[in-house]
Amino acid sequence: MWLYLMGLIGLYYLLRWYRERQVVSNLRDKYIFITGCDSGFGNLLARQLDLRGLRVLAGCLTEQGAEQLRNQTSNRLETVILDVTQTENISTVTQWVKERVGDRGLWGLVNNAGIALPLAPNEWMTKQDFMKILDVNLLGVIEVTLSLLPLVRKAKGRVVNVASIMGRLSLLGGGYCISKYGVEAFSDSLRRELFPFGVKVAVIEPGFFKTGITDKEKHVQNLRKIWDQTSPEVKKAYNKKFLDSYIKYTGTMDKMCESNLSLVTDCMEHALTACYPRTRYSAGWDAKLVYLPMSYLPTALVDTMVYLNSPSPVKAQ
Ligand SMILES: NC(=O)c1ccc[n+]([C@@H]2O[C@H](COP(=O)([O-])OP(=O)(O)OC[C@H]3O[C@@H](n4cnc5c(N)ncnc54)[C@H](OP(=O)(O)O)[C@@H]3O)[C@@H](O)[C@H]2O)c1
Ligand SMILES: *[C@@H]1O[C@H](CO)[C@@H](O)[C@H](O)[C@H]1NC(C)=O
Ligand SMILES: *[C@@H]1O[C@H](CO)[C@@H](O)[C@H](O)[C@H]1NC(C)=O
Numbered sequence: 001m002w003l004y005l006m007g008l009i010g011l012y013y014l015l016r017w018y019r020e021r022q023v024v025s026n027l028r029d030k031y032i033f034i035t036g037c038d039s040g041f042g043n044l045l046a047r048q049l050d051l052r053g054l055r056v057l058a059g060c061l062t063e064q065g066a067e068q069l070r071n072q073t074s075n076r077l078e079t080v081i082l083d084v085t086q087t088e089n090i091s092t093v094t095q096w097v098k099e100r101v102g103d104r105g106l107w108g109l110v111n112n113a114g115i116a117l118p119l120a121p122n123e124w125m126t127k128q129d130f131m132k133i134l135d136v137n138l139l140g141v142i143e144v145t146l147s148l149l150p151l152v153r154k155a156k157g158r159v160v161n162v163a164s165i166m167g168r169l170s171l172l173g174g175g176y177c178i179s180k181y182g183v184e185a186f187s188d189s190l191r192r193e194l195f196p197f198g199v200k201v202a203v204i205e206p207g208f209f210k211t212g213i214t215d216k217e218k219h220v221q222n223l224r225k226i227w228d229q230t231s232p233e234v235k236k237a238y239n240k241k242f243l244d245s246y247i248k249y250t251g252t253m254d255k256m257c258e259s260n261l262s263l264v265t266d267c268m269e270h271a272l273t274a275c276y277p278r279t280r281y282s283a284g285w286d287a288k289l290v291y292l293p294m295s296y297l298p299t300a301l302v303d304t305m306v307y308l309n310s311p312s313p314v315k316a317q
């Protein structure tokens with residue numbers, strides 16, 4: 001009985017492995033547009049796909065980032081300056097992409113650009129703090145997607161959205177987790193709507209990785225700045241000791257970060273080049289072994305685990 005079961009499970013993994021190895025043809029003619037290529041995952045993915053021979057159109061926030069990327073890649077890769085919060089910028093870039101891809105359409109759109117700050121307990125922040133993150137991480141993803149979708153549909157291509165394991169488990173206050181839950185929701189409805197058109201939608205859910213957005217110094221500076229702006233009422237309720245232990249806690253997050261970004265970009269590459277991409281990719285051992293399993297646990301249990309492991313204003317007093 002157990003032998004049969006193990007045989008069946010083995011067979012399932014073997015078939016899945018075989019199915020997931022099938023690669024789409026004519027990769028050298030395929031165009032991929034990526035947002036946020038100045039640094040981190042987007043930058044590495046642009047270089048990786050360029051090496052593999054795909055035609056990369058890289059959206060960068062700054063001219064300096066764009067120049068640096070062009071210096072490190074073949075002359076088939078082209079860059080464009082794109083701030084995903086600017087509607088006009090998005091329509092100009094869409095026209096720019098259209099001129100390049102022509103009748104072939106756009107094979108892949110990777111919504112990667114994102115920010116993590118301001119980040120602090122909810123009560124310390126204002127509506128504007130939430131809006132700042134949602135504007136880039138959620139509304140940016142939505143507007144870029146809506147604008148480029150006709151070109152993706154033409155190619156029967158792929159949309160790859162970078163969410164986070166924080167889009168499955170809300171461990172942080174502020175706009176970040178909300179934005180990533182939003183990306184998950186948007187991707188799910190989009191995938192179902194686009195299935196009839198032959199367009200596939202994949203979500204990438206990385207754990208903690210060493211990039212610009214997990215820079216410890218920036219996080220600590222941000223916490224101090226937000227604390228200074230909170231009301232006397234909030235300062236009294238939380239008190240300075242809590243701020244100090246919260247800053248220390250943020251410092252330990254830095255050590256948890258994985259530095260091999262390929263774990264993430266390999267998932268993105270698979271989503272773009274495999275005949276049968278997955279719907280969700282969790283990248284990093286922390287995501288696979290801790291956060292994703294945790295997201296399936298009963299809420300009361302998760303609440304207790306988080307309470308025991310993070311600084312608390314009451315304990316700090
Ligand atoms: N690192 C992690 O642990 C982790 C985990 C889960 C998910 N993610 C997600 O992965 C994605 C990539 O982040 P990363 O970790 O690679 O960090 P990163 O190195 O900071 O890359 C993000 C890129 O987006 C750019 N960007 C910021 N605002 C933009 C805007 N308004 N328009 C266009 N581009 C903009 C940034 O440009 P500047 O550098 O010039 O600001 C940067 O190049 C993000 O969506 C992030 O939420 C990261
Ligand atoms: C790119 O390369 C050029 C010429 O080699 C160099 O002058 C320039 O400083 C480089 N730019 C960046 C941002 O690395
Ligand atoms: C997007 O806006 C920036 C600054 O506002 C500008 O430098 C850039 O050329 C714009 N990109 C396009 C493709 O129009």
Ligand SMILES: *[C@@H]1O[C@H](CO)[C@@H](O)[C@H](O)[C@H]1NC(C)=O
Pocket residue numbers: 260262263266
């Ligand atoms: C990073 O991860 C990739 C993909 O799993 C692996 O092939 C590579 O050897 C790793 N690199 C390092 C330096 O560990």
